[in-house]
Amino acid sequence: MLRVEDLHVHYGGIHALKGIELAVGEGQIVALIGANGAGKSTTLNTISGLVRASGGRVEFLGKDITNAPSHEIVRMGLCQVPEGRKIFPEMTVIENLLMGAYIRNDSEEIKADRDLVFDLFPRLKERQHQVASTLSGGEQQMLAIGRGLMSRPKLLLLDEPSMGLAPLLVKEIFNIVKAINQQGTTILLVEQNANMALSIADYGYVLETGRTVLHGPAQELAANEEVKAAYLGG
Amino acid sequence: MSRVVALVLLCLVVALFALLRKYRAVVVSNTAFKYSYYPASALLVILAVNFLLVALGADRLFFVQQAVYGLSLGSVYALIALGYTMVYGVIKLINFAHGDIYMVGAYAGYYAVTALNLSFVPALVVAMAVSAVTGVLVERIAYKPLRDSPRITLLITAIGMSLLLENLGQKVFTSTPRTYPSMFTGSYNVFGVSVDLSRIIVFVVTILLMLALQYFVTYTKPGRAMRAVSQDRDAARLMGIDIDRVIAATFAVGSALAGAAGVLVGIVFPQIRPTMGVMPGLKAFVAAVIGGIGIIPGAMLGGMIIGVSENLVTAYISSSWRDAIAFGFLILILLAKPTGILGKHTREKV
Numbered sequence: 001m002l003r004v005e006d007l008h009v010h011y012g013g014i015h016a017l018k019g020i021e022l023a024v025g026e027g028q029i030v031a032l033i034g035a036n037g038a039g040k041s042t043t044l045n046t047i048s049g050l051v052r053a054s055g056g057r058v059e060f061l062g063k064d065i066t067n068a069p070s071h072e073i074v075r076m077g078l079c080q081v082p083e084g085r086k087i088f089p090e091m092t093v094i095e096n097l098l099m100g101a102y103i104r105n106d107s108e109e110i111k112a113d114r115d116l117v118f119d120l121f122p123r124l125k126e127r128q129h130q131v132a133s134t135l136s137g138g139e140q141q142m143l144a145i146g147r148g149l150m151s152r153p154k155l156l157l158l159d160e161p162s163m164g165l166a167p168l169l170v171k172e173i174f175n176i177v178k179a180i181n182q183q184g185t186t187i188l189l190v191e192q193n194a195n196m197a198l199s200i201a202d203y204g205y206v207l208e209t210g211r212t213v214l215h216g217p218a219q220e221l222a223a224n225e226e227v228k229a230a231y232l233g234g
Numbered sequence: 235m236s237r238v239v240a241l242v243l244l245c246l247v248v249a250l251f252a253l254l255r256k257y258r259a260v261v262v263s264n265t266a267f268k269y270s271y272y273p274a275s276a277l278l279v280i281l282a283v284n285f286l287l288v289a290l291g292a293d294r295l296f297f298v299q300q301a302v303y304g305l306s307l308g309s310v311y312a313l314i315a316l317g318y319t320m321v322y323g324v325i326k327l328i329n330f331a332h333g334d335i336y337m338v339g340a341y342a343g344y345y346a347v348t349a350l351n352l353s354f355v356p357a358l359v360v361a362m363a364v365s366a367v368t369g370v371l372v373e374r375i376a377y378k379p380l381r382d383s384p385r386i387t388l389l390i391t392a393i394g395m396s397l398l399l400e401n402l403g404q405k406v407f408t409s410t411p412r413t414y415p416s417m418f419t420g421s422y423n424v425f426g427v428s429v430d431l432s433r434i435i436v437f438v439v440t441i442l443l444m445l446a447l448q449y450f451v452t453y454t455k456p457g458r459a460m461r462a463v464s465q466d467r468d469a470a471r472l473m474g475i476d477i478d479r480v481i482a483a484t485f486a487v488g489s490a491l492a493g494a495a496g497v498l499v500g501i502v503f504p505q506i507r508p509t510m511g512v513m514p515g516l517k518a519f520v521a522a523v524i525g526g527i528g529i530i531p532g533a534m535l536g537g538m539i540i541g542v543s544e545n546l547v548t549a550y551i552s553s554s555w556r557d558a559i560a561f562g563f564l565i566l567i568l569l570a571k572p573t574g575i576l577g578k579h580t581r582e583k584v
Binding site for chain 1: 455458459461462465466468469470471472473474475476477
């Protein structure tokens with residue numbers, strides 16, 4: 001479904017990605033793990049068109065989307081839930097969800113999808129008229145994911161959904177990610193919490209300083225001694 | 235009412251106002267009184283001014299007359315300020331060419347009325363359309379190629395665009411002032427205050443345009459996209475919003491409002507000239523900053539404050555102090571509240 005080949009990114013003089021390779025198959029959850037600064041977020045941002053690639057190729061649903069404008073990529077069914085949530089702080093919960101459905105015009109179905117998001121996250125329903133900046137961190141993450149779902153993506157990119165959340169909430173979010181996947185959305189997940197990520201993923205990639213250094217089925221990666229030592233806390 | 239009684243009442247009203255502000259959170263969070271905070275504040279301010287005038291032994295009618303005149307001037311400032319604030323919201327640029335867009339609108343309206351023989355409303359629409367196109371062209375030609383440059387580059391470009399438009403104006407329209415034909419004559423007597431019809435029209439048209447803008451920004455899809463871009467540009471892109479189109483639309487809407495202001499000023503102060511945009515442009519910018527730059531209701535409030543205070547200063551002190559007071563206001567308000575009256579405290583998050 002998504003194929004990234006030999007992807008390079010330069011930030012000014014810094015060579016941030018040095019040939020990333022990865023593939024995501026339909027219906028999978030694929031985890032991208034690695035330390036701070038390994039290039040995980042840059043990879044996602046380049047796939048979704050926020051960052052320009054200086055070399056390589058990104059292919060989605062058989063089409064070349066390398067350096068295509070973000071808004072066209074979203075229309076093809078690829079939606080990113082960005083790191084740090086990036087919800088619209090001065091809009092209400094409902095308005096945020098409507099922004100997620102910006103590319104769609106079927107108001108009846110948008111309403112139906114909004115109710116689906118509310119079923120997934122009952123807390124958002126309770127706070128639907130609240131301004132988003134007044135939500136707690138966990139609620140903001142739920143809103144960011146819900147907003148991402150509103151575009152009806154075929155592939156959802158999730159960037160650090162566990163960042164800054166209490167362990168109990170992290171578990172809840174990951175359960176929901178799994179549920180979303182079971183309903184038919186393919187997921188590419190970037191995580192520092194490698195344990196959690198590999199526990200729900202089908203396949204995993206390990207990034208190190210801008211390169212893909214290791215990949216394999218998630219269970220194998222979780223059992224790999226090197227990965228254990230470096231990312232799973234021994 | 236004796237002056238002593240008025241003074242006591244004044245103190246009472248000021249105390250009430252302080253109380254209201256202190257318990258603002260309680261009032262605003264209560265659903266039944268949610269929308270009564272601002273009207274109540276406004277009422278108290280009006281009462282305070284009234285008692286102050288009685289206590290000073292001033293002529294209340296004269297004061298009200300001047301304040302009402304100030305509202306029509308303030309309308310013009312507010313309409314221009316909206317463009318400054320909206321453009322700042324989406325690309326964080328103080329568009330110094332905005333005052334000259336207002337000049338273009340004034341001339342477009344003038345020719346629509348004199349050469350095309352249009353009446354007021356069609357002329358207003360023509361002026362708004364011409365200004366919108368000019369604004370979008372300025373963005374497309376001068377600002378868009380610099381989208382990723384440092385902000386100072388954009389700012390200097392904006393000043394250059396302003397000078398270019400002024401000088402083009404001198405060339406095309408010549409520097410001889412033109413005079414709008416008088417379209418609305420007569421005046422009404424409202425509670426003993428005589429108000430010119432033209433000033434009522436200015437105020438009413440402004441309020442209508444502001445309501446339309448508020449509706450556009452709150453409830454329509456392009457309006458929501460505009461707010462999304464101003465709140466988080468990257469997130470907006472990830473929603474599938476085409477940033478370039480939103481920016482162009484923002485310039486179009488802001489410039490159309492400035493064009494409307496150009497026509498409105500023409501029916502109250504009929505002389506127009508190619509450099510007419512400089513001072514009002516600057517004052518509208520001040521109005522936008524006073525209200526809180528990037529905040530739409532702030533621009534409306536700031537415009538009205540500048541307009542009314544300008545008229546009152548002219549009436550009570552001297553017209554030569556007018557501009558000094560307007561800019562003095564800016565300094566005072568920014569000292570007390572650096573983000574403007576309606577501005578929120580933004581702390582850089584780590």
